[in-house]
Amino acid sequence: MSESWEIKNFLEIRNNHLCIDSADTVELARDYGSPLFVFSESRIRHNIARLQRAGDAIPCPLKICYAAKAMSTMGILQAVREAGIDIEVNSGGELWKALNAGFTGEQIIFNGTSKEVWEIENAINAGIYAIQVDSLYELSLIEETGKRLGKRANVSLRLVPEIESGTHSGLQTAMLTSKFGMMPDEAFSAFHAYKDSPHLDLCGIHLHVGSQNPDPVVYSEALTMLFESMVRIFKETGIRLKHINLGGGFPVNYLRDEDRYSQEHQPGQDRAGHQQMLSAHFEPFDAIRAAWEQVRLKSTVTGSEHLLTNLTVLLEPGRSIISDAGICLTSVRNKKSRPLTESNIELHEQLAKAQRSKQKAGISFGIVDYESGIVSHGLIDEHWLLTDAGFNILLSMETYKWYYDLISADRPSAEHNFPYKVAGPLCDGGDVYFDIEGMNRLPDHRLLPENLKPGEVLALLNCGAYSLAQASQYNGRFLPAVVLVCSSGEVKQIRKRDSFEDLIANDIY
Ligand SMILES: Cc1ncc(COP(=O)(O)O)c(C=O)c1O
Numbered sequence: 001m002s003e004s005w006e007i008k009n010f011l012e013i014r015n016n017h018l019c020i021d022s023a024d025t026v027e028l029a030r031d032y033g034s035p036l037f038v039f040s041e042s043r044i045r046h047n048i049a050r051l052q053r054a055g056d057a058i059p060c061p062l063k064i065c066y067a068a069k070a071m072s073t074m075g076i077l078q079a080v081r082e083a084g085i086d087i088e089v090n091s092g093g094e095l096w097k098a099l100n101a102g103f104t105g106e107q108i109i110f111n112g113t114s115k116e117v118w119e120i121e122n123a124i125n126a127g128i129y130a131i132q133v134d135s136l137y138e139l140s141l142i143e144e145t146g147k148r149l150g151k152r153a154n155v156s157l158r159l160v161p162e163i164e165s166g167t168h169s170g171l172q173t174a175m176l177t178s179k180f181g182m183m184p185d186e187a188f189s190a191f192h193a194y195k196d197s198p199h200l201d202l203c204g205i206h207l208h209v210g211s212q213n214p215d216p217v218v219y220s221e222a223l224t225m226l227f228e229s230m231v232r233i234f235k236e237t238g239i240r241l242k243h244i245n246l247g248g249g250f251p252v253n254y255l256r257d258e259d260r261y262s263q264e265h266q267p268g269q270d271r272a273g274h275q276q277m278l279s280a281h282f283e284p285f286d287a288i289r290a291a292w293e294q295v296r297l298k299s300t301v302t303g304s305e306h307l308l309t310n311l312t313v314l315l316e317p318g319r320s321i322i323s324d325a326g327i328c329l330t331s332v333r334n335k336k337s338r339p340l341t342e343s344n345i346e347l348h349e350q351l352a353k354a355q356r357s358k359q360k361a362g363i364s365f366g367i368v369d370y371e372s373g374i375v376s377h378g379l380i381d382e383h384w385l386l387t388d389a390g391f392n393i394l395l396s397m398e399t400y401k402w403y404y405d406l407i408s409a410d411r412p413s414a415e416h417n418f419p420y421k422v423a424g425p426l427c428d429g430g431d432v433y434f435d436i437e438g439m440n441r442l443p444d445h446r447l448l449p450e451n452l453k454p455g456e457v458l459a460l461l462n463c464g465a466y467s468l469a470q471a472s473q474y475n476g477r478f479l480p481a482v483v484l485v486c487s488s489g490e491v492k493q494i495r496k497r498d499s500f501e502d503l504i505a506n507d508i509y
Contacts, residue, residue, distance in 0.1 A: 003412065004257040005405055005461055010043050011327075018409040018459050021485040025329055025409040028483060029457045033497060034331040035389040037468055037482040041079050043325035045487065048083045050284065051250070051317055057289035061312045063129075065109050067248050068094045070318030070465040071326070075484050075494025077101035080321070086129070088248075088316040092119035099126060109245070109316065111158070111206075113179055120145045123153070130156040132206045132245070135182055139190055139200070146199030156204030156245060157187040161225045165213040165249070168277060168400050173247075174209045174222075181207065184229060191237045202239060204314075205229055208247030211319055214280035216287035222246055223291035224298065231304050240307065245314035250287075251280035252323040254403055254462050260416065261403065264443035271440045278403055284320070319465040326464020328480075329409060330389035332454050333425065337381040382445075383420050385452060389460065390424025390431045392474040394467050398430050401441035406433065409457040411449045419445035420452070426475050468495075476503055 006012055011020055018025045021040045029036055048064070055062035065088040066080045072094060078101050080087070086107035089095045092115075098108055105127035112119075113134045120142050123131050133139045133155050146153045158181035163174045173180050182190075187205065194200050205226055209218045226244040233239050255261045255278050265271060299305045391398035406422065408414060422433040435442040448458070471479050478498035485491055 003407075004259070005407065007324075010040060010046075011461070013412045016411070016413060018407065018412045020327060022489065023485045023491050025327070025459060026457050028491070029329045029331065029409070032481045032483060032493065034329050034457065035387075035393060035480045036329045037326055037464070037480055037495075038329060039076060039079075039322075039326045039464055039482065039484045039494075041484055041487045044076075044079055044321060045083045047321045047325060048080070048085055051315065051320065052085075054284040054288040054315070057285050058292045058313055060308065060310075063243070063312050063314045065107075065314060065316045066321055067316050067318030068098060069469060071322045071467070071469050072097055073468065073482055073495050074101055075482070075492065076322065077103075079484060081107075088318075092116070092122055095119065095122055095126065095128075105129070109156070109314070111208075111316075115141075117141065117145060120153075121149065124149055124151050128154065130154045130204055130206075130243070130245075132156045132158050133182075133190075134158055134180065136186055136190055139194065143194065143197055143199050152199055152201055154201045154203050156206045156243065157182060157190060157202070158206045158208075159184050159187055159225070159229060161207045161209070161222055163207075163209050163218055163221050163225070165210045165218045166215050166273075166277065168212065168274075170400055173211075174207060187229070188232060188236060191233050191239055195237050195239055204241055204243040204245060205233075206245035206247070206314075208316070209249050211249050212251045212277060212280065213249040214251055214277050216282045216290065218249075219246065219287040220291040220294050223288075223295050227295045227298060227307075230307055231302060234304070234307055241311065243312040243314055245316065246288075246291075248315065248317035248319070250284050250317050250320035251277075251282070252319055252462060252465070253279055253281040254323075254405070255279040256461075257405055260405075260447055261443070264419075264445055264447055266435070266440050266444045274401070274441045284315075284317075323465035324462045326462075326467070328389055328393065328404075328460040328463045328467065330387040330458050330460060332385050332452055332456050332458065333388050334386035335452070335454060336384045336386075338384060338421075340380045340382055383418070385420045385422045385448075386425065387422060387458065388425050390426040390475075390477070391428070392424075392426060392477050393471045393480060394424075394460065394463060395470040395472075396466055397433065397442070401435075401437070401439070403442065404463045405461040406446050406448065407459050407461065408449050408452070409459040411456075414449035416447045416449060418448060418450040418452075420448055422446045422448075425477070428474075473498065473503055478502070 020038055064085040067088045069090050081102050087098045087103050088109045089098050090112050108128040109130045110123050111132045142153050160181040161174050209222050230241050396402035424431040481497040482495035484494045
């Protein structure tokens with residue numbers, strides 16, 4: 001029977017090991033060391049093709065710009081480019097990386113709230129498709145820069161649509177209370193003020209409704225808002241926009257094994273909203289088709305269908321392209337046991353059952369269990385596993401209490417029924433895979449095969465997005481190596497593990 005996290009021809013059990021595109025993850029961890037990020041080129045392509053299908057739902061061109069912030073190791077940017085889509089960047093640094101990965105100016109859009117003049121200059125010189133403007137002040141800076149360079153900048157104004165999406169509060173980007181974009185009235189005044197500027201081509205409008213949006217309806221609200229803005233801009237200024245940008249935010253189902261997720265959590269406490277957000281799943285095609293239908297009807301009623309011809313629709317998804325294409329392999333480095341301190345009856349009954357069965361089998365359970373090497377403090381102990389993957393490489397586990405499915409790569413088909421407290425290697429009490437805030441957003445325990453030992457390899461699934469991209473060398477930890485399993489089957493190393501020298505590369509002493 002296949003496991004619920006398995007995905008045919010991608011993430012599978014072969015020869016009793018977890019394999020990604022047929023590559024044996026235990027061998028990869030042995031060859032490249034752990035922690036190790038492993039990405040699948042085929043899965044990246046699969047995810048891109050799924051988004052491209054959304055283009056069939058609309059009668060005009062769909063331009064998909066991969067949100068580089070999700071993961072921008074050069075080998076990944078190249079794989080994305082070779083898959084045939086364009087790119088969204090958020091800084092002069094990401095712009096530089098995109099150009100070096102082979103993207104042309106026409107393929108690049110540039111977001112950001114705090115752009116510096118040198119970044120604007122580089123964007124204009126590269127002739128990028130659109131600088132997405134965050135404020136009226138920034139627009140004046142872009143005009144000034146264009147004038148100084150004797151060039152015309154393509155700009156798109158980022159609007160605050162005031163749409164709430166049901167995602168995590170830190171991932172909401174479309175509200176008045178969020179830091180992004182300008183009020184629609186400000187944008188309309190900008191279209192008036194700059195419509196004849198020889199240094200600005202006001203070619204588009206943009207919004208982003210946040211990341212991991214559980215509700216497809218937000219795309220209908222967002223497209224409607226963009227359309228109504230287009231109509232108003234045309235009526236008031238005569239400007240016919242060339243593009244509208246719906247942002248990213250399509251969700252990834254992080255809870256493929258929802259049963260295990262539920263068993264790992266404390267019963268009875270309300271985690272419904274968090275769970276719903278993490279398990280969100282819908283087809284971008286369906287969301288875009290519904291959104292377009294609504295706009296088409298409105299355009300007919302208002303006689304503004306003509307504004308939809310020669311229009312390009314942009315999307316800038318990150319998570320839905322790269323998240324489930326990447327896994328993180330981590331080794332158990334240490335283990336210990338502690339007397340049980342909490343009163344989590346259901347989960348600990350499970351634990352007690354597992355331990356009682358050992359007692360029945362005659363395994364000593366008094367002070368030291370020699371077979372497992374675990375010291376026992378009482379009848380019921382909590383068993384701890386300490387891994388080499390902490391929040392220095394999986395920051396959202398700490399900041400957003402993000403759940404990544406954790407399975408044994410060595411023994412993926414063994415029953416995952418033994419509860420462990422799992423924690424990372426950092427000298428920080430928050431570096432744990434379990435709930436310490438009492439909100440039940442992270443699980444209480446992780447269910448893994450019984451009797452796990454140091455040296456065994458575990459896999460955190462769906463963690464290709466916003467992981468390595470946000471990583472730090474906190475505690476002097478080396479940033480991990482990354483390998484890409486190419487569509488050809490070749491395993492290509494696309495990032496080497498940091499060295500001692502990398503830890504001090506920019507220190508002056
Ligand atoms: C402006 C903008 N565009 C695109 C994205 C990508 O979102 P996602 O990775 O959820 O698709 C983000 C991420 O928050 C963003 O802020």
